[in-house]
Amino acid sequence: DEGLRNAILVVDEAHNLADRIRNIFSPELIEANLLSAIEAIRKMQGARNGFHSPKKGSGTLRQLDFTSSLIDASVPFPEMQATLEQLISLVKQCGGDALSGKEGTAEISLPVQSFLSLWEKWKPEFFIYAGWKQDGKISAEEDPLVEVHFALQRFVAVLRLLPDRTGAFTTVIECRNNTLRLVILCLDAAVPVAPIFRQVSSAVFMSATLQPFELFRQTMGLEKSRVSNIALASPFPRENRRVLIVPQVRTNFSVREKNLPAIAALIAEIDAAHSGNKLVVLTQRVARIQL
Numbered sequence: 001d002e003g004l005r006n007a008i009l010v011v012d013e014a015h016n017l018a019d020r021i022r023n024i025f026s027p028e029l030i031e032a033n034l035l036s037a038i039e040a041i042r043k044m045q046g047a048r049n050g051f052h053s054p055k056k057g058s059g060t061l062r063q064l065d066f067t068s069s070l071i072d073a074s075v076p077f078p079e080m081q082a083t084l085e086q087l088i089s090l091v092k093q094c095g096g097d098a099l100s101g102k103e104g105t106a107e108i109s110l111p112v113q114s115f116l117s118l119w120e121k122w123k124p125e126f127f128i129y130a131g132w133k134q135d136g137k138i139s140a141e142e143d144p145l146v147e148v149h150f151a152l153q154r155f156v157a158v159l160r161l162l163p164d165r166t167g168a169f170t171t172v173i174e175c176r177n178n179t180l181r182l183v184i185l186c187l188d189a190a191v192p193v194a195p196i197f198r199q200v201s202s203a204v205f206m207s208a209t210l211q212p213f214e215l216f217r218q219t220m221g222l223e224k225s226r227v228s229n230i231a232l233a234s235p236f237p238r239e240n241r242r243v244l245i246v247p248q249v250r251t252n253f254s255v256r257e258k259n260l261p262a263i264a265a266l267i268a269e270i271d272a273a274h275s276g277n278k279l280v281v282l283t284q285r286v287a288r289i290q291l
Helices: 014-024 031-049 061-072 077-099 112-135 144-159 190-199 213-220 260-273 285-290
Strands: 008-011 028-030 104-108 169-176 179-186 202-205
Touching: 014 179, 014 190, 014 213, 028 031, 028 144, 031 077, 031 144, 031 179, 077 104, 077 112, 077 144, 077 169, 077 179, 112 144, 144 179, 190 213
Parallel strands: 008 202
Antiparallel strands: 028 179, 104 169, 169 179
16 A cells, blocks of 8 residues: 555554454354344334324324335345345354354354355445435434444455465354354454555554563564664652552542542642642543542
């Protein structure tokens, strides 16, 4: 990417980077979420098929607008439902082959092409649905169809990496409480991000807990010839550090609000004991305001 050649990446708290990358590149498909999307489709189909002119004063204006918009919509609800049912069947096939109907977890090989084919079928159907929602200004805090779409999009994006990345990913099927969960697990964080680090002009990784540096370099797939390390000691003299524990004042979240007056009094007492500038660090915005 030409745009990355002049880029400088700055990563703070870099010790968290490997775990974050592995989480991002470990997508999942959950049977219960797919079933929720099908149920949402059935409700919208029922609203469209059962539409009648409501009596005056019945329902809210928003509800009437929503039902009316279903009448003229060309949303392929039956096709979307069929695609989701095929997707559930595919997930069940993966689970049935590995778990034989029992609860547990098993490592499996994915039928990659089958998932890719369903994704290509789902995309145009969903785009019509999304366009209908946009045109009708129909919004909802939670839309199971949107959630499934982005889960499937992420799943397929990682799925495309599998054929050329042997050993960097594994696939697991899990059955708990009679619900299947299909997960692609990223085992090597370097695989998805090392190409990015190779393209950029430079990258700066900062953390108070980044050592050993060589382990971090290998985990991120950084080129050894391009890496320089620097470890800085604390600028504050150790003899000036005093750690005090005050057992009389609890700061647990459950009692923090109750103990704010005592905390404020303690801060004032410490402030009065010494002249000069002070820095008080608090972890919660509400507590800062109230104090």
